[in-house]
Amino acid sequence: MTSVADNTFDPSSAQRLPQLSTSHLTPGAPVGPDGLHRSPLTPPPTPIISDNGNGEKLTVSAKHLQHHTLQPEFISEYTLGDELGSGGFGFVVSATRKSDHKEVAVKFIFRDKVPVHGWAKDPELGVIPMEVYVLRNVQHPNIISFMNVYQDFKFFYLVMELHGTPWSTSNPLLNKNNNSNANNMPTSMIEAMAAATLNQRNGMTGSNSTSSSTSSNSFTSSSTSSSSSSLSHSGSDNELYVEPPKPALLVRRTSCDLFECIEHHSKFSESQARMIFKQIVECVDYLNSRGICHRDIKDENIVIDNDFRVKLIDFGSAVIIPRPQGKLFDRFYGTINYASPEILKGEKYRAESAEIWSLGILLYTILYGEVPFNDPVQAISGPYISPRVRSSPECLHLLNWMLAKAPERRATIEDVANHPWISGLSLSA
Incomplete structure (x- = not known):
């Protein structure tokens, strides 16, 4: 592959580092079993559910996509x-590829929220x-592997492989008999989705659906577990019972990330920790060799499966470091x-x-199974x-x-990758 260092599109500007006031952070931290304040492993994410103003609760993706007409080529596939x-710059949903029923992850990135420094010029796709x-x-x-990208006036659609195990016991996918999703849906939404499914099965255009129904190319039902049972005969050829399909985008699936995995296991043995961490180090070392810095390494940005195979995700804060001179930053990311x-x-720093x-x-x-510092003051000194x-x-x-x-006294990524603990050797060997 050719170097990507010369393809950045205006790598200046983001918000400058604030002068952090840290004295207020400690009292709000949770208290651990030993009586000490404990910060959460990762701060809570953006709230999952929002109110649409009519008393109906919607996920972030449903709120933004229920009235949005998706890019035709994407929805055909x-x-x-x-x-x-979900986060400040977009949200991620699962999707099923129609050609082979492969499940993927799609990140919808708000075009108008990509910062000035967050663009690059691709020789084929232009500015992305x-x-x-x-x-x-x-x-x-x-x-995580790139698969495709689409765009419209509002979003970039980044299609990626879907990796990881749902670790949370509250995940509705772990309960095969869970039907509460449809039961908790607004009636109009159930009817709309049932009508959309019936129209698709009969090859209809959906022109006779009510105004509360969204078009089938902008808010479709999941084709995974519910598609096989969404239509059945009720006794005669003229009477069909339509079972409401799973409400697309109204369900929040667990994210399969390392944060949830740590919560599930409480802690790992040292050998398990080494196996997980070594994979992360190897991919960061690889990125470094390409002149790329992720800049938001954390448990939530690592997805992991039952075999503890991990993949790094969310490159929204990534930057290409000019070589060999490097670069000092005075703005905070992560x-x-x-x-x-x-x-x-608030000092200038190297990524x-x-x-x-x-x-x-x-x-x-x-x-x-916990973070090492109670607050920024402790992290500093x-x-x-x-x-x-x-x-x-x-x-x-x-x-x-x-x-x-x-x-200047900290290890480099080469030091970490070659460290005896990573390789399983003894320091005294």
Whole structure:
């Protein structure tokens, strides 16, 4: 692959680092079993459900897509399913490819919310979001795979592979007899979706549907578990019973990420932690060799399956670092809990060394099931919370090296990738 360093489209400007006031953060932190304040592994995401003003509760994706006509080529190839996640710049839903019934993830990126620095110029596609550009130009077993991209006046549709295991026991997909989704739907929505399914089965255009029904190319039912049972005979050829299909986009599926996996397992053994972390290090090392920095490494941006195979997702904050001179940044990207001391102090910083700090926070979280610092003040100048689980000297050596307060004393990604703990060797060997 050719270098991507020269294809950035105006890499300047985002919001400058605020002068952080941290004194208010500690009192609001949750309290752990030992009586100490504990920050959550990752701050809570954007609320999943919103009110549409009529008393009906909608997921973020349903709110934005129920009256939006999807790009024709996309809807001819895919059927939308459940919401997987949402944030400030877009939302992710599952979809099923009609040609082979393969399930994928589709990230809808708001065009008007991509920041000035968040664009890149692709020789084939023109100016596109940096996230799309990076995924289209990288290939690694531990990075989510790019499949396709579509666009309309409002969204870019980034189609990616779907990876991971639903870890939450509250996930409705884990209960095959769960019918509460349809039972809790507004009646008009059930009728609209039933009519849309019947129209599709009969080859109708849907022109006789009521005004409350959305068009079949803008709000379709999932084609996974419910499609086979949505239409049945009730006794005669003229009487058909239409079973309401699963409400597309009204269901929030668990996101299959490392955050949920850690909550499910509480903590991992050191060998399990090493297996998970090594995969993350390998893909970050690969990105570094391509001049790319993710800048938002955290548990929520890693999806993981039952075999603990992980893939890095969400490249919305990624940046291409000019080589060999590098670059100093004075603006903050990412998540506060994973921000390095130099970022928290409002200093100019190098993205590469800040990424190592984030990896250190992540390793601590995987090992011990909690974050290492109660608040930014402790992250800037205090030691991390003493683990309640013993770790090997090799593991602690790597952890301390990555969480060095001064960036110039911090390990590089090459140091981490070649560390004895990653390779399973002893420091004394």
